[in-house]
Amino acid sequence: VPHRLINFDLAKKYCCGENATVYKKGESLIFEFCSEPEYSEWEESESRLSSLIPLRFDIIRGDYRCLYLGWLYCAQTGDFGEDEFDPPVPPNLGDLTAPLKSFVDFMRIDIDLIVVAAENSASKDMQAEHQEKLKSWISNLPEKEKDEILFRMVKANGPYAGTELMQRFQQTVPIKDNYKSGKKLRTVEDLMTKAEAYAAGK
Structure with missing residues (x-):
């Protein structure tokens, strides 16, 4: 996406793990999200990727929900230490669009983790x-x-x-x-513990 349209410093707060990165290339910013699908999923991956195209326009418009979800995936896969704090939670994290749901599915992000993370959404x-x-x-x-x-x-x-x-x-x-103010900062350990408790209580 065009570099001039993105808050690069904020984007780096979200894309700072091994499985979610952002870097400059010319006048553009390149976002990379890595998730290893099961072998049986490779054949359908190409068609699923097309459903993610609208997320580029979301990022350009300042909707960074997919970037936060990328950070959550990194937390889920152990990219960060347990005492790492989560970045600002974008508005409407608890109300995902179809492309965002496809992103969650493609990246295999824990739904329970998203639910507890959304508690701090605006x-x-x-x-x-x-x-x-x-x-x-x-x-x-x-x-x-x-x-x-x-x-x-x-x-x-x-x-x-x-x-x-x-x-x-x-x-x-x-x-x-x-973003919602007055909320206690949460660590990766906090989020994972709350997600496990939420899943157990369902």
């Missing part, structure tokens, strides 16, 4: 507050700049104009405003 109220802040920020942009952005969109010279604008806004908002 609430709908916080998301609404975030949207109001975005509206206020846009309304305060110079009129000339707004006209230029609209012109780029209409002329199709800036397919990522909206995304670039969102990136600028997100740089003005501390990460803590994008």
Whole structure:
């Protein structure tokens, strides 16, 4: 994905294990997720990969749920120490889209682990507050700049104009405003223990 559209420092917090990595190549960022399927699954892997294509656009739009899920997989497979803290939990982790569900299935991420991780995901109220802040920020942009952005969109010279604008806004908002605050930081051991307890209680 285009480097200029991604919060690289935040992306590195998610993709920091052996099975989930991110690196620069020219003007792009390359994300790599590794999961070894069973031999019987290799034949269907190609068709399953096509269902993951929308995740690229999610990342460009600032939806980092698949990156967090990649981090969870690394935690699940022992890439991190037990005292490693989890990165910021993106909004809506408990409400996965079809492509995200395909990603979870393809990577074979523990569903119980996702459920307990989602406890720290932003609430709908916080998301609404975030949207109001975005509206206020846009309304305060110079009129000339707004006209230029609209012109780029209409002329199709800036397919990522909206995304670039969102990136600028997100740089003005501390990460803590994008995620649920007031929650205790959790280690890999905490998450794994809670996931086991959740599975046992079902």
